Every structure is written in structure tokens, then in C-alpha cells.
Amino acid sequence: MSIQLALDGVSRSFDGFKAINELSITVDKGELRAVIGPNGAGKTTMMDIITGKTRPDEGSVLWNQSVDLTELDEAGTARLGIGRKFQKPTVFETQSVEDNIALALANERTVWATLFHRRSATEAARIGEILELVRLDGERAAQAGDLSHGQKQWLEIGMLLAQDPELLLVDEPAAGMTDAETMRTAELLREIAGQHTVVVVEHDMEFVRALDCRVTVLHQGHVLAEGSLDHVSANPEVVEVYLGR
Amino acid sequence: MGLIDRRMGIFLAGLFVLTVAIPYGNMAMEGQPVPSYVVSLLGKYLCYALLAVALDLVWGYCGILSLGHGAFFALGGYAMGMHLMREIGDRGVYANPELPDFMVFLNYDALPWYWYGFDMFWFACAMVLLVPGTLAFVFGWFAFRSRVTGVYLSIITQAMTYALMLAFFRNEMGFGGNNGLTDFKDVLGFDLQSDVTRAWLFGLSAFALACGLLLAKAITQSKLGQVLIAVRDAESRTRFLGYRVEEYKLFVFVVSAMMAGVAGALYVPQVGIINPGEFSPANSIEIVIWVALGGRGTLVGAALGAIIVATFQTVLTGWIPEIWLFALGALFVFVTIFLPKGVLGLIEGRQRGQATSRKRSADREDGLDLDVRPESMRGGGRP
Ligand SMILES: Nc1ncnc2c1ncn2[C@@H]1O[C@H](COP(=O)(O)OP(=O)(O)O)[C@@H](O)[C@H]1O
Ligand SMILES: [Mg+2]
Numbered sequence: 001m002s003i004q005l006a007l008d009g010v011s012r013s014f015d016g017f018k019a020i021n022e023l024s025i026t027v028d029k030g031e032l033r034a035v036i037g038p039n040g041a042g043k044t045t046m047m048d049i050i051t052g053k054t055r056p057d058e059g060s061v062l063w064n065q066s067v068d069l070t071e072l073d074e075a076g077t078a079r080l081g082i083g084r085k086f087q088k089p090t091v092f093e094t095q096s097v098e099d100n101i102a103l104a105l106a107n108e109r110t111v112w113a114t115l116f117h118r119r120s121a122t123e124a125a126r127i128g129e130i131l132e133l134v135r136l137d138g139e140r141a142a143q144a145g146d147l148s149h150g151q152k153q154w155l156e157i158g159m160l161l162a163q164d165p166e167l168l169l170v171d172e173p174a175a176g177m178t179d180a181e182t183m184r185t186a187e188l189l190r191e192i193a194g195q196h197t198v199v200v201v202e203h204d205m206e207f208v209r210a211l212d213c214r215v216t217v218l219h220q221g222h223v224l225a226e227g228s229l230d231h232v233s234a235n236p237e238v239v240e241v242y243l244g245r
Numbered sequence: 246m247g248l249i250d251r252r253m254g255i256f257l258a259g260l261f262v263l264t265v266a267i268p269y270g271n272m273a274m275e276g277q278p279v280p281s282y283v284v285s286l287l288g289k290y291l292c293y294a295l296l297a298v299a300l301d302l303v304w305g306y307c308g309i310l311s312l313g314h315g316a317f318f319a320l321g322g323y324a325m326g327m328h329l330m331r332e333i334g335d336r337g338v339y340a341n342p343e344l345p346d347f348m349v350f351l352n353y354d355a356l357p358w359y360w361y362g363f364d365m366f367w368f369a370c371a372m373v374l375l376v377p378g379t380l381a382f383v384f385g386w387f388a389f390r391s392r393v394t395g396v397y398l399s400i401i402t403q404a405m406t407y408a409l410m411l412a413f414f415r416n417e418m419g420f421g422g423n424n425g426l427t428d429f430k431d432v433l434g435f436d437l438q439s440d441v442t443r444a445w446l447f448g449l450s451a452f453a454l455a456c457g458l459l460l461a462k463a464i465t466q467s468k469l470g471q472v473l474i475a476v477r478d479a480e481s482r483t484r485f486l487g488y489r490v491e492e493y494k495l496f497v498f499v500v501s502a503m504m505a506g507v508a509g510a511l512y513v514p515q516v517g518i519i520n521p522g523e524f525s526p527a528n529s530i531e532i533v534i535w536v537a538l539g540g541r542g543t544l545v546g547a548a549l550g551a552i553i554v555a556t557f558q559t560v561l562t563g564w565i566p567e568i569w570l571f572a573l574g575a576l577f578v579f580v581t582i583f584l585p586k587g588v589l590g591l592i593e594g595r596q597r598g599q600a601t602s603r604k605r606s607a608d609r610e611d612g613l614d615l616d617v618r619p620e621s622m623r624g625g626g627r628p
Binding site for chain 1: 464467468469471472474475478479481482483484485486487488489490492493496
């Protein structure tokens, strides 16, 4: 299997504090990977680095073993095929649910293309499909700002799907969801994996168990352990810093 | 939704009625119920309205709170003023066929190179668009690329107009120093003092305002308009969707600056003067007040706001001139606190009667949001 994403010896400090420290992670194409770790472990910062929001001080981030992601900005990595869901659900609050999805749909992103864009029947159908998948078809015309926290999470996941990225970076998707919603999110992410590569950051152990995938434990910006959930749970260091809290 | 929704339809209809009625009352009715100066005064209001629409396009829809839009207006005005100066020809006090009076007075022996071409009307018209457009492009290119947002952006736009004001005050700049450009005689051969010319300029201002409104409406209703609103509401999210935010900001900023330039160009022949005072930072701040008062992000509201404030100003300065600035300040505070959706929001809210709670929460989102945390200051990202 070929490698989708490879971080090698990545470090980044903020005001002398090493948020990411010699981090090396490899994710295969089509893989579903969970990243866990205590608060402040650097999970979000890792995503910032992959998406070009934050530049590492050292190390390389390779996409498909060829493109150096540290050279790109957010829009650049997005156009390359990296989609990201924020830790705090971020949707376009004053626009309708439908328009939120439409804005995310894979399309030409230039000023001219958007100025003269007309929504095609294919697009409308795709929007419908996605809304159904994330169970928001009833809220199509609602303002995104009026959705509940959990619904906003879903909408953002829907936007992610609309982008049709090769790699999805999903930061704490289950926050603010009910148990049933959480399980459904896990199920959805499992479905998506295979066709897409998915990296999920999550705190909720039930959720990670439901993902049933390889787990990377991050601690102080460094990989502490990697393997199946049972494998890492058995690691005494992991238990000490994270699970045993 | 078409370009002409209810709000736009009512406004354009009203504008059309004015465009017919005002010149008619001035020129065709017994006893001249509309004095000539009023025609030009109203024409000036319409130019302000177009300027307000230009600002609303960037501020209301893209969150770019420009405190320097007066500069684009003034540059458009100067471009037109330069043409009007050249058109005076040898009828000036010094009767120099080549040099405007102020240049003769300042002992220029030749026309500065940047005055070349302004004797041609079409060239001046092109410059009305190109000069503000180019300034906006260069300024926006640097500002948006380095991700200057919020208060920081507002401050540098203010600095831009202030710097231009200081520059235009200098006699050596060749734009008439603090007197500016004035004593215009005619435009395209038509006497600027005649009622017919005034009526034409008034009508053209109304036409420009209508075109500006429709253009802004077309932009904001397109998918590009949705991207602009996305940038306003969640800039970073928009980037992660793959939109190059700086390109969108640059586009709308340049369009807006050109619109402001056109407003300035129509303003100058109607007031008969353009001087560096038009670049003053206070002028640009006043534009923001017009938009806030009328209703940010509504276009039509911005135009209304400009007209209301300008009318108010004319009445008040004729009555007790000292209190105008205080009244303006008080008005701004009042609107910010009590009318977050502006006058238009008030009128439309009344019409619809009981607003649902959903609508109300949406109003809050849309309110006069001066929130200006710069992304670059939130730490650590890209420089
Ligand atoms: N832009 C930044 N500026 C300063 N410190 C930051 C920045 N981003 C992250 N950090 C710090 O880096 C550490 C890791 O944060 P983060 O990646 O958000 O952790 P996690 O997502 O694993 O909870 C934290 O201590 C945080 O305060
Ligand atoms: Mg985090």
C-alpha cells in the first residue's frame, strides 16, 4: 500500500515551548487512523502543520511521497485534496445549510469561476445526497447559525465530504454529540475510509473503540505509542500519561 | 432571487421618480419650486449614496472595514477635476491656454507629465476608474497577502488616506495645494452653471447609483458573494475549503474603489471644487456611519443612510452649525446600540410585524460587528 502522508522529524515551538517535538507519523492511503493524547499533546498543532496553517521549524511533511506540504498555505493544501474539520465546529453561520455545502463542493475556486458560477443539476443532486447522509436534509433552508452544536458538527462533516478530499483530518468530531450521534459518526468515518484516508483526533474512548483502527498516542508533541487500541492501552507509559488519569 | 427584490425595487422606483421630478420642478414648473442649488445638492447626496454602497460592498459583505474609502472618492474627484481644469483653457484669470491658474501662480513653466492626457474627456474618465482601482490593487495586494485584518487593516486604510491628504496639501504635488482644483467653467462644452447641465449631472448621478447598486447586488448574489460572506463570517474556514481569500478580498476591494472613484467624479462638477480636505480621515469615518445607520450589508440601506445623514447635515449646519459633529457622534452611538440593523432594518422589521425568534437571532449575527481580532495575532500561524 502506498503512503499518503509522512511526517518526518517535525518540530515546532511556540515561545520556546516545543508543542511538536521530533514527530514522525506515516499514514497509508485509505487508512483510518485515530490520534489520541492528553490536552495540549499537540494534536491540533499537528493538523495545523499538515494543512499549511503553521510552518514547522524543522522536519518534512510529504504528501504522496512527492509534494512538500510545508511549502503550501491552507488553500494550497485544500486544493491538493486535504479537508479539515475544526475542533470547534466552524460553519458559515449566516448562510443556509444548503449554501454551506454548496460552498464546500469540489469546484473551481478562482474569483472568475465563482463570479459566474451557476449551480448545475449534478451539483444540486450531490448537495441533496450529502445532506441526507449527514441527516440534515430537513434543515436544508435553515440558517447554519441556528443549528444545535451536534448538527453543526454534522454540517461540517458534510462540508468535508462535499470537498471530496483524499485525506480528511477530523479534529474531535464527537464533542457535543449525543451517544447515538457519536456512534453514527464513527460508523460514517469507517464507511468513508478506504476511498479516503481519514485521520481522526478524539478524546472519547468509546468512540475510538468504535472506529476500530490503528491508534497513535501523542504526548508532548511526540509519538508515545502506536498500534491497536488494546496494544497501546496495555503500554504502561500510555496508561500513566493518558488513560490512567 | 432576481437582482431587483422588493427593497431594491422600491428604492429604484423612488430614485426614478426623483430623477424626473426634480429637474421638472426646477426647469418646467411655474415659480420654480425646486431652486437650482437644490438640484446640485441632491446630486451630491446621490454621489454620497454611491460611495456608501461601495463601502457596504467591502464592509457589509466581506468584513473589510475600510476607514480610507474617502481616498478613492477623492482620487476619482481629482481625475475629473483635472479634466475640468484643462477645459477652462485660456478663460482663467491668467489666460494661459496651457496651464491652469494655480500653476501660473506657482511659476510652473510647463504642464507636469501626469497632467498629460487629462484634456481628453475619455482619458479622464478612464483615470477615474484606473487611479482608485490601481491604488486599491496595490494596497490590497500587500495588505491582504500579509493577512492584515480587523483593526489593523482599518488603521492602515486610515493612514493611507491621511498620507494622501498631506501629500495633496503640498503645492509641489501639482494638484493645486490646499485650494485644490476649482473655478470650473464647463464640461464637454456645457456650462456647469446652467440648469440643464445641473439636471444632467443629477440624472447621471442617479443612473450611476442605480448601476452601482445593481452591480453590487449582482456580485453579492453570485456564488462569489457567498464566498465573500463566508470570508466575513469565518475567514479561516474559507481558506481551508481551498479559497484564496486574499484574491477575493482584492477583487471586491478594487471594484469598490472604482465605484467610489465614479462617485467622486460625479461629485466634483456638482459642487464645483475638489480639495485635499476630501482625503481627511474624518470623511472616511463618516462613510462608515452612513452605512451603519442605513443598515450594513443591505446595499440599499447604505444608500439611504448616506442620503439621510447628508440631509440631516445640511439642515443642521444651516441651523446651528456648531453641533453638527456632536450630533453625528451621538447618532453613531445611538445606531450602534439601538439599531444594529440600521434604519432599513427598523423599517422592514416594522413591516413584517412580529419577528420570529429565529429571525432575531439571525439579526444578532448580522449586527454591527466591529469584531476585529486579527488572525495573525491569534498566534503562531504563518507570518
Ligand atoms: N498558535 C499557537 N501559539 C502558541 N501556542 C500554541 C499555538 N498553538 C498551539 N499552541 C500550544 O501548543 C500546545 C499544543 O496544543 P494543541 O495542538 O492545541 O493540543 P491538542 O490539540 O492536542 O489539545 C498547547 O500547549 C498550546 O498552548
Ligand atoms: Mg486540539
